[in-house]
Amino acid sequence: MGMIASKLQLVQSRIKQACLKVDRLPDEVTLLAVSKTFDADAVREAFSAGQRRFGENYVQEAVEKITALADLRPQLEWHMIGPLQSNKTRVVAEHFDWVHTIDRLKIAQRLSEQRSPHLPPLQVCLQVNTSGEASKSGVAPAQAVALARAIAQLPHLHLRGVMALPAASADAPTQHQALREVRAVFEAVSQEMRHEGLVLDTLSMGMSADLEAAIEQGSTMVRIGAAIFGARGPRALDGA
Numbered sequence: 443m444g445m446i447a448s449k450l451q452l453v454q455s456r457i458k459q460a461c462l463k464v465d466r467l468p469d470e471v472t473l474l475a476v477s478k479t480f481d482a483d484a485v486r487e488a489f490s491a492g493q494r495r496f497g498e499n500y501v502q503e504a505v506e507k508i509t510a511l512a513d514l515r516p517q518l519e520w521h522m523i524g525p526l527q528s529n530k531t532r533v534v535a536e537h538f539d540w541v542h543t544i545d546r547l548k549i550a551q552r553l554s555e556q557r558s559p560h561l562p563p564l565q566v567c568l569q570v571n572t573s574g575e576a577s578k579s580g581v582a583p584a585q586a587v588a589l590a591r592a593i594a595q596l597p598h599l600h601l602r603g604v605m606a607l608p609a610a611s612a613d614a615p616t617q618h619q620a621l622r623e624v625r626a627v628f629e630a631v632s633q634e635m636r637h638e639g640l641v642l643d644t645l646s647m648g649m650s651a652d653l654e655a656a657i658e659q660g661s662t663m664v665r666i667g668a669a670i671f672g673a674r675g676p677r678a679l680d681g682a
């Protein structure tokens with residue numbers, strides 16, 4: 443078995459164990475393999491091992507990979523999980539299936555306008571910033587419901603849930619608290635949207651280091667890079 447296949451298996455068993463521990467079904471948690479900085483061959487290897495959903499952060503790099511792997515479409519699902527500038531929305535609307543990082547109405551409007559009506563709607567999550575650090579991407583929790591309502595009106599987007607990237611903490615209670623705050627925003631937004639007839643099913647949180655804690659706090663989609671593909675170079679987490 444290749445290195446990526448065996449690491450994938452390990453991550454799947456971590457997910458399963460984490461679910462068992464808190465009485466959740468492993469089917470409730472989707473594994474998104476974060477392939478940023480790794481090449482198309484690495485994605486192909488993960489695909490051969492059964493992985494179908496991939497997350498990317500950098501638009502240009504992603505489009506090159508998506509194009510190189512066109513033969514595997516439509517079995518592959520591509521998720522944009524990096525910060526998104528308005529001059530990149532067209533390319534994203536044309537190539538991706540999901541966008542996790544919507545934190546402004548303007549970006550959502552552009553994506554909806556630029557999404558071809560011949561494609562399925564773009565599946566989107568609101569990125570929320572629960573840490574209160576102004577330097578971080580994400581809508582403030584107090585504005586999340588209003589933004590969700592506005593996005594739900596856009597014809598070529600389908601709002602699926604909430605995404606967050608809480609600061610990593612070596613202290614378990616601090617880590618759990620941060621994840622719990624994200625979940626609270628997800629629940630508040632979900633409740634409001636349910637009144638409008640829209641069911642949100644995605645809470646995108648948890649990475650290689652905190653997937654167990656995230657699952658314990660209700661994550662339905664974990665975004666795992668290093669634990670599958672190996673350590674990345676210095677171009678780190680959130681870069682543009």
Ligand SMILES: *Cc1c(COP(=O)(O)O)cnc(C)c1O
Nearest residue numbers: 476523649650665666667668679
């Ligand atoms: C890189 C990245 C991940 C994956 O992080 P790992 O620590 O490699 O698992 C998840 N989410 C986002 C938004 C990322 O940028």
